[in-house]
Amino acid sequence: LAKDLFTEVTTHFAEVAIPIPVNKFFTYRIPMAISDQIKIGQRVIVPFGKKKILTGVIISIHQQPPQEYEAKYILEILDSYEIMYDQQIRLYQWIADYYLCSFGEVLNAALPAGLKLSSESIVQLNPVFDPENTPHSFSEKEHLIITHLTKGTLNYTEVSRLLDTKHIYALIKSLLLKEAIVLLEEVQSKYKPKTQKRIRLQEKYQSRIALEEIFASVATRERQEEILLRYLQQVPVFNQPQLNIHGISKSSLMDGLSDSGLKSLIKKNVLEEFEIVIPRIDLSQTTSSYPILLSEKQTLVRNEIINHFEKTSTVLLQGVTGSGKTEIYIDLIKRALEGGSQVLYLLPEIALTTQIVQRLAKMVGHVAGVYHSKFSDNERVEVWNNVLLGKVRFVIGVRSSIFLPFDNLGLVIVDEEHDGSYKQHDPAPRYHARDTALVLAQHHHAKVLLGSATPSLESYFHAINGRYGFCQLTERYGEAPLPEIVFANLSEEKKRKLAKGEFSSVLLNEIQNSLKSQEQVILFQNRRGHSPMVQCQDCQWIPHCIHCDVSLTYHQYKHALVCHYCGYREEMPHQCPTCSSKRILTLGYGTEKLEEELKIHFPETQIQRMDLDTTRSKTGYDSIMEAFEQGQTNILVGTQMVTKGLDFDRVNLVGIFDADRMLHFPDFRSHERAFQLMVQVSGRAGRRAKKGRVVIQTNQPDHPIFAYVVNHDVKGFMDHELPDRQSYFYPPFTRLISIMLKHYDKKIVNDSAQQLAEAISRQIKGIRLIGPGEPIVNKVRNEYLMNILLKIPRDRGHLADIKMILRELADRLIQHGTFRNVKVVFDVDPM
DNA sequence: AGCACGCCGACT
């Protein structure tokens, strides 16, 4: 005791992460009063800047006072418990380091908005201010504000609405100076628990005698009598008095009645109204587990996966559409959950449908937390808390669910692992959820199962090289045959005048036949690639870049052919260099135009379009799906969205409208993506015993990729594509880092990009630097863009060092006077 | 990111 008394009290400091794009932590002083409660991972409220109050997360606690400034005090601890574990801090730090962004940016993406707080300025009348007795005079606007403030406080938005101007700062300042108002900062919790109003009988009336008295007194009050009778009908207060404690929800009691009768009863202290908090996510779902019966083949593969997990933490499962991957997932999920650990099931956004979630949760037999961007933020906070508190151990979610506060993950499943939407493109953190999941799992000593019918080249490469375990399911479940694929040679048809516009007679006839036999049609056209493509109409020549394995894109206002990746440019030829034909055309067709023309060809038919625009609302996707499932729609035209989701029994024809556009998209991944999409969409045709049909419209049916699509030959495709990637130094043989520079002055971006590129070349050896060059869209929101692409060989090593140098060089560039305002955006592993 | 401070043009 004596020792304690005389020991000098040490001041503790905390490193606090704040959700802003500044790559450092902020040091705050921990007030004595709370120093024994403060924990890493906890949310705290801190003052930030002149007046702002923000929420931060405690990253570490130490005794090092900062040298160059006086640390401010933490104002308050927000929750009694940590909202995340060390595991999350470690993962977020990894993401910030690997993807070259700030911890704050990761935190910003990780926390549901309901857990992020920021202060709001409240304008209040100064208590000492007397409008009758003031030496100051006020403008009309100031008067207006003062009048309103006598009735209550205002926030900035309200003030600005009141004055109908955005510029209120000067006015506020003037009012402050005249001591008419005071400002205060208020932090509001954004998370609002969902509540329900309930009604119950007051305890003293829970006897027959008391009730009889009441009924006698309300005999002339019909409304009140009815309410009481209704209540007693639904709550048996005599037989089961304990039920009265919970009462009945107000809305169900008062259904169709007016409130006045109830109000009187409450006033008389017969009934009472109370409020309860109800969870948005129902945790009391039946958790009876369905027995999963695996086929012989599935059992074999399941065992194989488990064996692989003994040796490697990651396994790639390649299974054709309809081969029954899901059952294997479920079997593994159940095992992991029964072992007591948490399970994360990742899906691409468009595949996470209500139906899929319900089916999964039902078969797994555990409560599933669903983490989806279309859910409200309050719901997301509840999922977060349920995971944190261990109420939910099974999460089905989109890419951002890797941020959830797991502390005991046993298994991560990345379904459709090849899907590009796992990579966040903009804004930072530009992370890849599949790759991050591997690191997440490593931190937890968990296993990862990557699943796809058409694996990414990267995952396949690692699988055949033994870094991942590799399992295959090559047969469709129940022996449903693979669809028959026919080609419609569009250029041939055009020559023979058979095609109608961009529709081949083959496709039109097939659609006609399907419609005649009451079958449904899916027509697939990937919307991506607004920029037109150039092609010779006679020999199908397509211009390619001399530095990269991509086709060149026609730029209208420059009248030139440009490479998306390195900026290489050549003049648009007047005649084809191969066959001297002058019929060099730009091609282009979008989903909407397709829908329009289909309506002309099939006027009697119900045609529905499904793309980003028609599914933006929460129910858009579901209602289109429902209409299609019930047969109200005959033809579904859509983008990649139609490649995923549930199976439709009546779909027997799938049309791929423009295979060439996919194949020649100016991107080194275009072959891979085209192969994946064509195989996936073909899988939609003929899911039961009947053999489906797929029509592929193309100008070059002999393109090698098609042969692999027809035979569903993943290995063949990979053997074809991998050498190409190797010779052009693309992934999986290299790692890419794209550096985008932005500035509103074209000369400044060009110069800065040149200078940065030179500095990188000088400082970092053993890598390839492409560019700097202009990206296709070289001006966005009045900013000019320049791109530098780094290709880093996989065996180069010291990736972390390279990234550190890149950060430094970028910082140094910006310190250079003229380049002060150049924005440098890193995209690691760009897609 | 937000927000304050500071230096310039178009209006009474």
Place this chain on the structure above:
DNA sequence: GTCGGCGTGCTC
């Protein structure tokens, strides 16, 4: 002359 435009720099 001022009001209000936005460019610039900082936040523990």
